[in-house]
Amino acid sequence: MSQWFNVGKIVNTHGLNGEVRVISKTDFANERYQKSNILYLFMTENEPIQLTVKSHRTHKNFDLLCFEGFTNINDVEKWKNGILKIKKEQLTSLDEGEYYFYEIVGCKVVTNDGEEIGTVKEILTPGANDVWVVKGNKGKEYLIPFIDDIVKSVNVEDKIITIEPMEGLLS
Structure with missing residues (x-):
């Protein structure tokens, strides 16, 4: 059974092109949200949805993410309040003096x-x-x-x- 780590919460959509607004809970947002990285979206008790990062940018205090295959606000609106996570195996080793x-x-x-x-x-x-x-x-x-x-x-x-x-x- 995988151990999961919370990297952010989807709090809203942004614009009409499938971008979502995320409050990050990760220590390494730029690394976590790199293009082609895999994130898992948890909504209630359903199985997590595997998502591939298409783009990442910051706006005010939020991280804005687009995911491959989701290009419209209607595709992502239902994800509000969803939690983005990664598997423990996706954690990378840190330099000495750095900690998760x-x-x-x-x-x-x-x-x-x-x-x-x-x-x-x-x-x-x-x-x-x-x-x-x-x-x-x-x-x-x-x-x-x-x-x-x-x-x-x-x-x-x-x-x-x-x-x-x-x-x-x-x-």
Whole structure:
């Protein structure tokens, strides 16, 4: 049985030529949405629909995708709220120091002094670097920027991230 990874959600159509507007949930949109790549569309409990990317562009905060064989708004309108996924086998190996979101979410965050901060709940991608949202043990949330000055080690096997907090980060 395949393990699936969510890469985006179709939120609307765009124009009349079969283009769909996607809110991406992937760490590598340009790689995922390359021409000829295969994506799987999940609608309710039906079998996923295999789609081949025909074109990709960005517009405002959305990724706009066209799929081969679907050239009209009427072909794709029914896909609103559908989830685009890939199979685990489609994941590519990453360079050292790069991680997939699913590897980071759920990791325990500790300081280099051994103090437990909390668990990574989600990842924000606001710009220059990712920001990890850590839910503290007492319910407080911390925003940890994924930069070398702060993140000292990431052990995805043991699900432990060690940080060196700079002043004010945990207050």
